[in-house]
Amino acid sequence: MNIKVVIEKSEDGNFFIYVPSLPGVLADGRTKDEALTGIREAISSYLEPSDEDLPSDRDAIKEIEV
Numbered sequence: 214m215n216i217k218v219v220i221e222k223s224e225d226g227n228f229f230i231y232v233p234s235l236p237g238v239l240a241d242g243r244t245k246d247e248a249l250t251g252i253r254e255a256i257s258s259y260l261e262p263s264d265e266d267l268p269s270d271r272d273a274i275k276e277i278e279v
Contacts, residue, residue, distance in 0.1 A: 214279055218252055220245065235259055 221229045228248035231239040238259045240251030267274055 216256060220248070232256060 216232060216234065218230050218232050223229060227241055227243055228245045229239070229241045230248045230252040232252065232255075235256065238252070238255045240248050240255050242248035242251055
């Protein structure tokens with residue numbers, strides 16, 4: 214899956230990245246690579262529900278590819 218992110222460089226030289234299609238998903242870093250690593254982790258956490266978010270009936274859960 215590919216997802217569009219916006220990368221901005223601040224006046225202090227740090228990088229800020231956010232995902233327009235996923236409100237609240239953002240990361241920052243001293244380098245672009247550090248910020249990209251952070252945004253990948255943030256996207257993964259956002260898209261993967263925790264066990265508390267899932268119903269107890271495991272037969273109701275299906276995984277699909279997007």
